[in-house]
Amino acid sequence: MNATDYRSFAEDWERRATIRTRPRRLLENDDRLIYPLCRQPLVLSATFLEHCPQWRDFVLVQSFYKFINDVVIFETEIVDKTARSIAKNHFSQPFPLACRVDAMTVVVDEDYHALVAMDFLQQTVEMTGIQPLDLPGQIELSHALPAAQALTPPHLHDAVELISVAIAENTITHDVAAFSKDDSVKPSIRGLMADHLLDEGRHAQFWTQLVRLYWQAASPEDRDQIAETLPIFLQHYLTNDLQKGFNLQLIEHLDVSADIRRALSDEVAALDFPITRHHPLLGNIMGFLHHSGVLHTPSVVLALRDYLPESGRSV
Numbered sequence: 001m002n003a004t005d006y007r008s009f010a011e012d013w014e015r016r017a018t019i020r021t022r023p024r025r026l027l028e029n030d031d032r033l034i035y036p037l038c039r040q041p042l043v044l045s046a047t048f049l050e051h052c053p054q055w056r057d058f059v060l061v062q063s064f065y066k067f068i069n070d071v072v073i074f075e076t077e078i079v080d081k082t083a084r085s086i087a088k089n090h091f092s093q094p095f096p097l098a099c100r101v102d103a104m105t106v107v108v109d110e111d112y113h114a115l116v117a118m119d120f121l122q123q124t125v126e127m128t129g130i131q132p133l134d135l136p137g138q139i140e141l142s143h144a145l146p147a148a149q150a151l152t153p154p155h156l157h158d159a160v161e162l163i164s165v166a167i168a169e170n171t172i173t174h175d176v177a178a179f180s181k182d183d184s185v186k187p188s189i190r191g192l193m194a195d196h197l198l199d200e201g202r203h204a205q206f207w208t209q210l211v212r213l214y215w216q217a218a219s220p221e222d223r224d225q226i227a228e229t230l231p232i233f234l235q236h237y238l239t240n241d242l243q244k245g246f247n248l249q250l251i252e253h254l255d256v257s258a259d260i261r262r263a264l265s266d267e268v269a270a271l272d273f274p275i276t277r278h279h280p281l282l283g284n285i286m287g288f289l290h291h292s293g294v295l296h297t298p299s300v301v302l303a304l305r306d307y308l309p310e311s312g313r314s315v
Contacts, residue, residue, distance in 0.1 A: 005209075005212065005213065006099055009102055009202050009205065010098070010101055010102055013109075016198065017105065017108075017109060017199060018109075018112070018195040018198055019108060019112040024119070025116075025188045025192055025195075026123065027189075028187060028188055029127055032185060033060060033185050034057075034064045034189060035060040035063045036179065037060075037184065038182070040059060040063045042250065042268060046267070047263040047267055048264060051260045052254055057128075058130060058253075061124060065124070068120060069121075069132075069135040070136075070139050071114065072114045073139050075111065075113050075117075076114045077142075078139075078168070079165055079168075080111060083104070083110065084104075086099065086100055086103040087107060091162075092155065093159065099209075099213070113196055113199065116195075120188075120189070133253060136242060138242075140237050140242060141165075143236045144164065144234075144236035144237035145160070145233070147236045148160050148229040148233040148236075151228060151232060152229055159226060160226060163226065163294070164237075166207035166208060166288060167288060168237070169200065170204045170207070170285065170288040172200060173197065173201055173284075174281065176193050177193075180196075180197055208292045211288075211294065212293050215297075216293065224297075224299040227299040227302070227303040228303055230304055231303055231304065231307075234275060234282075238275045238279055238282075239275070240273055244271070247268045277306065277308060277309060286304075
C-alpha cells in the first residue's frame, strides 16, 4: 500500500490541535444548562413536566455524566486502541509511515479529550454535589464492532474494526457540532465541544483516507464479505437501547410516586428511532461510505439498499 493518495495532517496538528493550544476550561456557576434539553427527552415528557420538573437538573447532570463516560469509553477503549495499533504497525494491514505518524496524533488527541472530559466530570461533582450513578461499562460501538467482526474470517477483523471506527468518528463529529451550538448550555461546555469538534473534524478526514487506502487495495472477495457485515453493524450501532436503559435507571432514582414512575417509564419505553433510511445519523454515515469509496462497490450498495434513498441504490 503506497501513500501517493494520502495527505498527512501532521503539520495542521502541530499548529492547531487543541491539546497544544487550549488552556483549561472552568465550569461556570450560572443559570445555564449543563446538558441540552433536546438531548434528554425524559425531561420534556408530559408526565415529567407536570409532576416532577424539580428533578430536571438532577436528570441533566446525570445525562452529562453519561455523555462524559461514553466519550471516555469511545476515545480510550476503542479509537485509541485502533489508532495505536496502526501507529505501532501492529495492524494486520500495514500503512505508510505518514499514516502511522498521523495515527499517533489521534492517540494523543483522544487521550486528551478523555482527560478533559474527566476533568469536567470532577468539576461538575464539586459544583453540584451530585454524585454519578452507576454508569454503563459499554457504548453502542462496544456491541456493534464485535457483532460485525463475528461475521467475517479472522483476517478481516482489523479491516472491519477500521471501517467501524471510521463510521463512528464521522458520526460523532455531527453529534458534537450540534452540542457546541446550543446557546442554552454553559459556555465552558460549548467551548469544550467546540474544541473537540476541531480535532474530530481532522480525525474524520484521517479515518476516511485510511479506509479509502484499504478499500483500494482490498480484494473483491474481501470487499464482498465486509459488505455483508455493514447492516448488522448499523443495527447495533444506531440502536437507542442503552440510552433507554439509562433513562429507566434515572427514573428509579427520582423521589416520585409509583404511579408517576410507571408513567415516566412508559413514556421512555415508547421513544424510538427506527433504524431506517430516515435515521438522523445515516446521512453522515452514507456520506463517509461514499467519500471513502466503499459505497462505490456493488455488494455494498446491495447490502445497504434498505438504508439508501431511491437515487442511491445503483452504482
